[in-house]
Amino acid sequence: MTLRKPGLVAATAVVLALTATACGGGGDSGSDGEKINIGIKFDQPGLGLKTQDGEYTGFDVDVAKYVAKELGYDEKDIVWKEAPSGERENMIANGDVKFIVATYSITDERKERVDFAGPYFLAHQDFLVRADDDSTWNKDELNTKELKLCSVTGSTSAQNVKNKFAQEADLQEYGGYSECLTGLENEAVDALTTDDSILAGYAAQKEHQGKFKLAGLSLSDESYGIGLKKGDTELQKQINDALAKMVEDGSWEKAADKHFGPADYDYEPAPEITEKS
Template sequence: MKLRKVTAASATAFVLALTATACGGGGSDSGSGGDKITIGIKFDQPGLGLKTPDGSYTGFDVDVAKYVAKELGYDEADIEWRETPSADRENALERGDVDFIAATYSITDERKEKVDFAGPYLLAHQDLLVRADENVTKGEDLNGKKLCSVAGSTSAQNVKDDFAPKANLQETGTYSECLDGLASGAVDALTTDDSILAGYAAQEQYKGKFKLAGLELSNENYGIGVKKGETELLDDINAALEKMVSEKAWDKAVEDNFGPANYENEPAPKIGDIVQ
């Protein structure tokens, strides 16, 4: 895989080549311009991976991906963003559609059989989003309440199975529908990863209306997925993630994307430290 644009050695060689050309005349332009890197993200998750109406991309995953790409030698203009829905992430890597994926991609033993993971770069938890004036301190508080999540999600079923068997589970096509229901009072809580919930709650139209319950119902270790066997790329991404943390760029990305939701994030995880 050709994931390199400018290293110290290649930059020196390029300067020498330019000098030789200037002195001797002739020669072709062999610069590295034009190289691209394709990164898989979500397009529909505010605060994490969102394609905006003007065609730009925002979110924590996007900021992490940009930083990693920069450390790999790619400018932001060299990035080709590719939407990678959850169900297609492994296939996208196997087909070579993307070079790596940063898309709320939880590291699991089952997934590690198909892809390799750098990171983790964020420890999230399944949680509940409730109205700001609601007092929910444990999963059992949802018994008799209306709990919303997207159709096919395991999050809501986990709450119903493990914490609140008498919750009234309502499934919708999108999280936005759940948010509308939460705002109107039609539902009492929305459940998925706390990072995703924080991203939605941080949107301008929802600021101050919702809050995270802070229940930590599960551990979700977000990693960057790469094609199985891409060891060198994996090492380079891990080095980039460590640098992002040490330079405090990770903290800035958290504040920029989740700050308005008062998201009490976990500290940046250590590479390879998977919390069960």
């Protein structure tokens, strides 16, 4: 059937409106196969990793998939977005993603710009050192050592160690943990500092086994939350409900065992959900 000009204009307007809706950064309802953009890390083994064959794996990835499913999205509808530590708040505020699951520690400073659901995991800051390092690591003595430390720009670990434990350390901040790991292996730095969950994932990788070890420090409690747009209380509740269900039906523990078990990492039980509006 041939459309007259007024009808054609109206039809075009409808198509453009639908296209704009479908291309929205975060995505809306998944009931009709619409896409949802979710932020994760691409370089954290055991948590959020993009493999060489283009697959996405890790505990955070499994949590994100479970939450997306409870929101009505099939796995095929997920568009994974890399969420570097220093860009997470901007990605959420700009609508580039619906939510972020990326070892995202809940802090008061971050809550000024974004809201969180959860927490869904509790980690502790530690040091990763070379396996042949015979130093005695004690958090009360870190300032007595001439340390070259590495962490990632925008992470709470970098701020925490510099402000509280090793003010005199030479702290180098790189864009990604892989760069820190290379520096540690090449002896350009003495230790990589971040959450023990992240460090355990790196140490457990096949190519790294036997090269590194955790120092055994517990410098902080890091409660991982799912970051979302500030003021979106409906989404916050939906995600919290999904996380509670994941724990209740055993999926949380199954995912934790799958990804942390090979590293012999003694992870904490699922934490109580506290981020509610």
